[in-house]
Amino acid sequence: MMKRFLTLALLILASLSTPAFAERVKDLGQFEGLRVNQLTGYGIVVGLAGTGDDSLEYATQGMKGVASRFGITLPAGVNPALKNSAAVIITADLPPMAKPGQRLDITVSALGKAKSLRGGTLMMSPMRGADGQIYAMAQGNLAVGGLGVEAADGSKLSINIPSAGRIPSGATIEQAVLNGFGDTPLLTFNLAEADLTTAQRVAQSINASIGMGRARAMDAVSIAIEAPTGVEGRSTLMSQIENLYVDPADAPARVIVNARTGTVVINGAVRIRPAAVSHGKLTVKVDEDPRIVQPAPFSKGETALEPSSTITVEEHRSPMFAVQETASLSDIVKVVNAIGASPADLVAILEALKQAGAMKAELVIL
Structure with a gap:
């Protein structure tokens, strides 16, 4: 009995310690100075199976720069073969309070006409911040989820994007950002x-x-x-x-409409004042039934195709529905379903309600 009482008391205290619909402060924003910094870099990916760049000038310069790091000087006028290498752009996010020696995940994307980076290795490349300073060094083997295949007759098959990949823990932080x-x-x-x-x-x-x-x-x-x-x-x-x-404040009344997909989202703060809604639909149907006309016997006529069209117009009428004052989200959904409106029609109804002053909500078109 005593054990049940303690369990019940702990449940009551837990329910009282956290208000209903309450959120942690860390989920509402962040402290100033603790921000993510973007890093970018330019590099060369080698070891490709003939899917690299053709003869891009910046790829050629990049290969000469890689060779010079090892004390190799290419003769003037000699350009290295680039089919097995590609010029790439490297991007990464430097988290706040990151310290030297920690590792970062990086994204590597082809800069030129490389068809695929699968099987490639990124040579050591510096990554710079917006101030131009070097904050990380990147190097490693790429993990590419895409696949591209090309046949001799010109047919191609591509799965996902083979010209971009990631290197988990592919960069090492060299210096911290002073916040x-x-x-x-x-x-x-x-x-x-x-x-x-x-x-x-x-x-x-x-x-x-x-x-x-x-x-x-x-x-x-x-x-x-x-x-x-x-x-x-x-x-x-x-x-x-x-x-x-x-306990954050309620969001303002807002209706979100995605014009490309026809998706409509209405939050719970939307209210409708007294209004009457009527929705009609007009359907125009055109049927084409061409006929073949044969010439008379022993005539000099030719067989012809005679067009024959039939146009039908149908008008669907829906009864007018009254929307009561302070209608909730569920009431709005019921009215819309009752008149059989599609998502595209719903947008027109909501715009008309807003223009009529019956809906006090922000209408956002994506």
């Missing part, structure tokens, strides 16, 4: 989506945890936090703040 967040006067947390109510609630949750008045919402995105200087002390405070739970 400077340990010496800034204030610690700033930025929301992923701007919302004044959510910013205020995050600030209130932080004050309730670390002390009143230490956090304040600067605007709809940024929350400024008074924190001790130094990376170690701020890291501890940031870990504490990230694991706080906040």
Whole structure:
């Protein structure tokens, strides 16, 4: 009996500690200064089975540069065979607080006319940041998921993209990025989506945890936090703040329409004021039934094809439906299903409701 009581008490405490629909602060945004940095590089992939570049000038220069690293100087006017090599662009994301010696996954993509990078090896290549400095060195064997085959008669078969591949842990970090967040006067947390109510609630949750008045919402995105200087002390405070739970504000009423696929998404905040909806559909059908006309016997006429067309117009009428005030998402779906509207027709109905002032929601067309 005592064991059951303790189990029930723990369940009640767990339900009280986390509010309904609450989310962690770390899922709502990130601290300023802890950002991903993009790295790019230029390199040469060798060891290809005749699927490399033909005679690109920058590929030739790249091969000469690779040869010069080993003390080999190619004679003037002599260009190396490039069918087994390819010029490539290398990309990677440098995570925040990455340290020298750590490894990065890299993506390697053909720059020229290389047909496939399968079986290739990337030679040692520097990777630079936006400031032009070298932050990583890349090298390794490519893993290519695509496949390309070409026959002698010109027929081709391609599966996925054989001209791009990845190298897991293919780059080594050479230097760290200075973020400077340990010496800034204030610690700033930025929301992923701007919302004044959510910013205020995050600030209130932080004050309730670390002390009143230490956090304040600067605007709809940024929350400024008074924190001790130094990376170690701020890291501890940031870990504490990230694991706080906040009940974010409801999203604004929004209708998302993908014009290419016909997908329509309506969030739960959309409400409809009293309105009447009627939807009709007009179908035009054209049937072609050409006939062959034979000339009369012993005449000089020729056999001809006489066109014969039949046009049919059908109009489908649907009764008018009334939409009640403060209709919820389920009510909107019922009305749309009742009149048999397709996704394309639904877009026209929603636009008409918005123009009539019956729907107070943002209509986003993708």
